[in-house]
Structure formats: structure tokens, C-alpha cells
């Protein structure tokens with residue numbers, strides 16, 4: 001298990017990361033979201049030990065993570081790590097060796113993964129000759145070489161087409177299934193919602209929400225949608241009901257509680273012509289806008 005405890009990083013007067021604490025349990029996929037400049041990359045760099053925290057610590061298995069453990073963490077940095085001018089297979093083989101694999105094992109595994117992800121014909125191409133999406137696939141492959149204990153991936157899905165997103169998420173799931181904790185940052189909230197066991201939302205360097213997507217939703221305000229055959233303007237002024245949005249036959253309501261919602265439904269049924277009355281569950285994007293965008 002990875003545990004970040006009170007991680008803080010200051011640059012002069014700017015506090016890029018401010019007392020960030022969360023865990024990535026064994027076998028869990030955790031999505032790290034937050035706007036540009038929220039502090040995700042800085043947090044990930046401190047996790048990997050490439051940047052020293054101003055205060056706080058990174059624990060692996062309950063102890064401060066040292067050089068030996070970190071050398072077995074798989075990392076996809078924001079600035080990416082592959083050299084544009086080198087052939088892709090040779091480079092991945094070399095990186096696998098740096099992660100303790102024999103040359104033959106590193107080459108076999110790299111070739112297997114490149115082939116699996118559609119790059120079997122491009123083994124000797126230079127990285128810069130690959131499309132951006134294919135370079136990204138090779139970057140993700142690089143991060144999983146050598147049986148990593150943990151995966152820390154900075155926006156691994158940016159620029160990938162939907163098929164590649166599915167392939168790469170399958171690769172990550174193979175690692176979580178084997179007990180590896182995975183932390184990745186992303187601006188693709190629907191994707192995070194679909195893939196992750198839990199989500200950490202960062203805003204201006206601080207954790208503003210964390211939990212499963214169900215946890216985050218359960219804290220969202222109560223909303224119902226009422227749709228009728230006729231106009232719904234009659235709901236105005238009903239006790240305990242706030243109107244969020246009214247558009248002719250359809251109205252989005254914020255009742256103070258379930259009882260107020262039921263009373264309104266009874267009245268609607270008595271009037272006749274109810275087409276729909278349903279609880280509106282916010283999307284992760286909507287929750288994100290509420291917690292992370294002031």
C-alpha cells in the first residue's frame with residue numbers, strides 16, 4: 001500500500017502541494033484529478049522521490065519509501081521518458097534491464113507488449129517516427145516493465161483513441177489484479193469514473209474530496225427531475241422545493257428532503273400527466289465542478 005502523509009511542497013511563496021494525504025491500497029486503481037496547476041504532477045514527483053517534499057512523507061508498506069523500493073515503482077512522468085531518436089524496442093529493452101530484467105527477458109516482454117498493442121511492425125522505428133498515440137502506448141509499456149510494485153502514471157490516457165484507452169486500461173487492470181496499487185492522473189473524468197476504485201480531487205494544492213465515486217455522489221445535493229405532458233410552472237412556490245431549472249414540461253428540483261419531493265409528486269399525480277419523476281444522480285464532472293471550481 002502507498003500512503004502519502006501530509007505531503008507539502010513550496011516554491012518560494014507558492015504552495016504547490018499543501019498537506020496532501022491519501023492512500024492507494026494494494027490492488028486499487030486510484031484516479032487523481034484536479035485542474036491545471038492543482039499540484040498533481042508535483043505530488044507524483046514527490047511520491048517517486050524525484051522531488052523532495054518541503055514536509056510530509058511517502059510510506060510504502062507502512063515505512064518511509066527508500067531508494068530500493070522506489071527503484072521498483074513504475075513511473076510515467078509528465079515530461080515522458082523515451083528518447084525520440086532511439087528505436088522503440090531497443091529502448092524498452094534497455095529500460096527493462098534498468099529495472100532488473102535480463103536483456104533477453106526485457107526484450108521478450110517488450111516485444112510481446114508492443115505486438116499486443118499494435119506496434120509489432122514498428123519495433124525498429126525511432127520513437128519520434130511513431131504517432132503521438134503510439135508513443136504514448138510505448139511510454140505506458142515502459143512504465144510496466146520489470147514487475148513494478150506500484151504504478152504512478154501522469155496522464156497516461158491523454159491523446160489515446162478509445163480502443164487504445166481500453167487496451168491500456170486492461171494492461172493496468174492486469175497489474176491491479178496482481179495486487180499492484182495504481183495511481184494515475186487524468187482530466188478525462190468519465191474515464192476516471194469508469195476505471196477507478198476511488199478518486200482523489202485536488203484543488204490549489206489541497207485534497208478537496210476523496211472516496212469512491214458513490215461516496216462522492218452521496219454527498220451531492222438532492223435533485224429530482226419532473227416531466228409532465230403540460231407546463232410544470234405550477235411547482236413555483238411549493239414549500240421545501242427550490243427550482244434549479246424550469247423549461248416548460250420539464251423541471252429540475254432541489255427538495256429540502258425526500259418528504260418534500262414525495263408531496264410534490266403526489267400533487268403532480270393528482271394533476272395528471274406525469275411522464276417522469278426521477279432522482280438525478282450527478283456525474284463525476286458535475287461533482288468535480290462543485291468541489292474543485294470555486
Ligand SMILES: Nc1ncnc2c1ncn2[C@@H]1O[C@H](COP(=O)(O)OP(=O)(O)OP(=O)(O)O)[C@@H](O)[C@H]1O
Pocket residue numbers: 011014015016017034035036037038039040041042043
Ligand atoms: N519548478 C517549479 N517552480 C515553481 N513553481 C512550480 C514548479 N513546478 C510546479 N510549480 C507550480 O506548482 C503548481 C502545481 O503544478 P503541477 O504541475 O503539480 O500541477 P498539475 O496539477 O500537474 O497541473 P496540470 O494538470 O496542468 O499538469 C503550479 O502552480 C505550478 O506553477
